[in-house]
Amino acid sequence: MLVIGITGGIGSGKTAVSDRFAARGIVVVDADLASRVVVEPGRPALDAIREHFGEGVINPDGSLDRAALRSKVFADPAERRWLEQLLHPLIGEEIRNGLETAASPYAVLVSPLLFEAGQVSLVDRVLVVDVPEDLQVERTAARDGNSAEQVRAIMAAQADRSTRLARADDVIVNDRGLDELDAAVEALHQRYLELAQARSVP
Numbered sequence: 001m002l003v004i005g006i007t008g009g010i011g012s013g014k015t016a017v018s019d020r021f022a023a024r025g026i027v028v029v030d031a032d033l034a035s036r037v038v039v040e041p042g043r044p045a046l047d048a049i050r051e052h053f054g055e056g057v058i059n060p061d062g063s064l065d066r067a068a069l070r071s072k073v074f075a076d077p078a079e080r081r082w083l084e085q086l087l088h089p090l091i092g093e094e095i096r097n098g099l100e101t102a103a104s105p106y107a108v109l110v111s112p113l114l115f116e117a118g119q120v121s122l123v124d125r126v127l128v129v130d131v132p133e134d135l136q137v138e139r140t141a142a143r144d145g146n147s148a149e150q151v152r153a154i155m156a157a158q159a160d161r162s163t164r165l166a167r168a169d170d171v172i173v174n175d176r177g178l179d180e181l182d183a184a185v186e187a188l189h190q191r192y193l194e195l196a197q198a199r200s201v202p
Contacts, residue, residue: 002106002196003099005123007114007164010154011140012129013174013181018110020185029098031091031111031119038090039064045090052082074153088117095122106196115159115167125195127188128168131175133161 004021008014022028039046041062049069050058057069073080099107099122111119120126131139133155140151165171170191172184 001099001102002125002192002199003123004106004108004192005114005120005126006108006110006129007112007126008129008174009131009133009136009158009161009164010112010151011136011138011143012131013139014110014112014129016174016178016181017127017129017172017185018108020182021108021189024185024189025104026106026108026189027098027102027104028108028110029095029102031095031109031113031117034091034094034098035087037094038087045086048086049083053079074157080157084117091117092119092122095119106192112158115164120167125169125192126167127170127172128164129172129174130161130165131173135175 006014006018006021018028018030037043039049046064049064053069053072057065057072059065069083073083095109095111099109109119109123111117114120114123114126136155137148137151140146140154141148144151146154170188172181172188174181
């Protein structure tokens with residue numbers, strides 16, 4: 001199974017791109033979704049987080065208060081490392097399960113931390129969704145209601161733009177309209193179908 005890893009900074013449009021692959025019948029495994037599943041109530045990771053950070057990161061309904069946790073870990077690199085060491089192996093397992101059961105010509109793994117979390121080892125090619133950093137800040141602030149400073153702090157925790165681009169096999173520059181985005185995805189879809197077909201020939 002050919003696996004394409006989609007990554008890009010916050011606000012770059014990874015979801016817009018992966019949604020277009022999904023619309024073409026391609027299985028999309030979302031690392032963000034996997035990261036939510038592993039901290040659902042009843043999962044061991046949530047108990048460990050509660051024990052480490054206290055009740056302040058738990059909502060009244062027993063679910064994880066992601067915003068409260070985010071503010072703690074982005075303020076303290078040591079806490080972020082603790083959380084990553086807990087969650088990354090569990091998220092990796094969830095992702096592998098999703099990819100192994102994918103029933104499409106190829107599969108897509110979309111992850112903002114493809115490189116940082118070592119998930120690049122699960123993919124055959126890397127597609128980077130790239131936008132100018134000012135546009136990243138503008139889009140994310142508008143979408144999430146965060147300040148520009150908060151957005152830049154999140155960006156600083158991710159691989160920088162030049163590092164991502166240096167490791168890309170394919171790039172979509174997502175700074176124009178949806179028609180252009182759709183055309184870029186369609187061109188790559190056809191290319192990936194060819195690669196998947198070539199791989200399946202004995």
